Amino acid sequence: MMEIKRNSQIKTAPVMNLFGLMPDGTAIYSYELSNKNGMKLKVITYGATITELKMPLKNDQVVDVVLGFDTLEAYLQSFNLPSPPYMGATVGRYAGRICNSTFSLNEQKILLNKNNNENSLHGGKIGFSQKVWTVKDLHVGKKSSITLTYSSPAGEENYPGELVVELTYTLSKENELIIQYSARSTEDTVVNLTHHSYFNLDGHLSSVKDQELIVNAHRMLETNNEYIPNGRFLELYDTYFDFYIPKKCPSKIDNTFVIDQTEGFAASLFNKKNNLKMTVYTDQPGVHIYVGGNCFNTIKGKENADYHSLSGICFETQNYPDAPNNSNFPSAVLKKGDEYTHNTIYKFQSF
Template sequence: MKNENSQLTSHSIARLFGFTQKEKEVYVRTIRNQNGMELTVSDLGATITSLKIPVSDYSNVDVVLGFDNAEDYEASFSLPSPPFLGAAVGLYAGRINKGIVKFNGRVIQLETNLGMHHIHGGNRNLSNQVWRFKSATLDENPSLTYTFTTPENHGNYPGSTTVTVTYQLLENNALKVTFHATATEDTPINLTQHSYFNLNGHDQAVEGMQLKLYADTFLDTDYELIPSGKFIPVKGSIHDYSSIAECPKSIDTTFVLNQPLAATLFSPKNQLRMDVFTNQPAVHIYVGGNCFNQIKGKEQSNYHPLSGICFETQNFPDAPNHKHFPNALLKKGEAYLQETLFQFKKTTAL
């Protein structure tokens, strides 16, 4: 079965990446900036499959985890804990307590796909659907744009929501990610990009990298990582990354931001730094990527619990159920905008 994406365009470099279980063709497209930074994105989940950063005149390093074909991406959603490698995530990234959302005098019961809770948009989410390739630019600051419209009341989200994501490579070696969304009815929304980064190389471990977070507090949660509504000071806590520290081996925590600069990651091995900027109120930090020895990563890599670190720039988890959390309701006729910038640079030390 062919889909709209089988119409190749002269505006991007595209190749067949595989087929979904429903026999839909999946393509990947690659763009490069003038410095040799290279980005590859899949139609399936509007997923970043590769991000190569020049580290010398003769070599580059692929800094995101991924798979070699569409079939493996689709299969990864059946793993004991789906990793969402590189995907666009929504309609609501993160957890919603018991899948219940209350607004406008209504009580909405979303799908519960993490025990009794809702996470990352449910079982049929933005990450495992084939998006429509919309456009590309190949000149200065090249870009790729994808769009997806959810079916009416999909997963019990009210109405239909149209999401567009643009990935742009800036000439100063930054990746800019921009989400736009509109909805036919008032609906909860929280979109994010779920790449697992490893500046040592996608087939390495996070050990040896250094991390700094620009946040004063993080969200208190229960044992199921559902926010209590309280904020915990970073200083002196187990999550104190206010100064450069070793990359954590285990973390699944939402940090509250008060400025556009959210985080800095540094690899002494490759002398490569990444700064994360966003217009979102939080960044959720997660270390993982485990594929449970069931699926090989790209280039036959074995991804494990320490393979990569996510910087999920977003609103707060469970925000619709806490009045003092930032608004997470997209109203009919209004526009949602999420912008995140991943800035890369060579440096010998922080």
């Protein structure tokens, strides 16, 4: 990888600021991390949400590659939109849809809260994306990182077990955004965590329609008209969803791709306008790809942006949606005393 040289005086110490107050008065803070190359990350404690990710380019310009909002009020209001965008948020307890909001665990039927027609989506009515997280650790050095935690009480959204989650965001000297999750439960439960940033390598004021997408997968999940998997896999060769070779970002995609080889990359995005590339690596069995960000002309994005249906693209690395109801999918069960782990890297290169 080509190293982006920057002034050695660039500061990497974290910066903390008050971002806003929740309706009950709870303070939400923003933390800014940076590496010595000039890469900058901003995270807020509401939803453990990434609000900004700035990348230095070879021509000394800087581009903010994620969508977001300028105020806490806008993040809160976004969950009232016809299709909440989960802008930059951490998603849990279960990313994706669970059919009919039910699953069986240890011969017991679990009834979850419904928030997507009859289904449960992204953790239910008030998932991890709308919770206040606590900062546990901040580190500065070769790797600049922040660790946030959230303790989900037993019965929250009707999920069994108290689930304690730790999430670490790290900026490496190789211009990687590294995301590491771990979780433990007091009872057997199901877990599927993911990150929901909308990426746009041309900046959050632009569109992704001309950026080149590669998905390192030959299969994806077949779904019904409500995007619920039916347990079958579709072969992708020479189809609309075959992104094994570069194609422009599709105008509509909301699909889970099967990652067969986790030691390779899962997907990549390249912007010819500024020669910036992002490569996604993960140890998860799938990557759910979604193009969107539409705020329905109701809420303004950062810098007064009007986000639309092609404003950004999500790479939601995760287990498969509705895995608790499909025995041929990788198990989403977390046993009492065991540890859930998930590691994903978004690596940036400027050419």
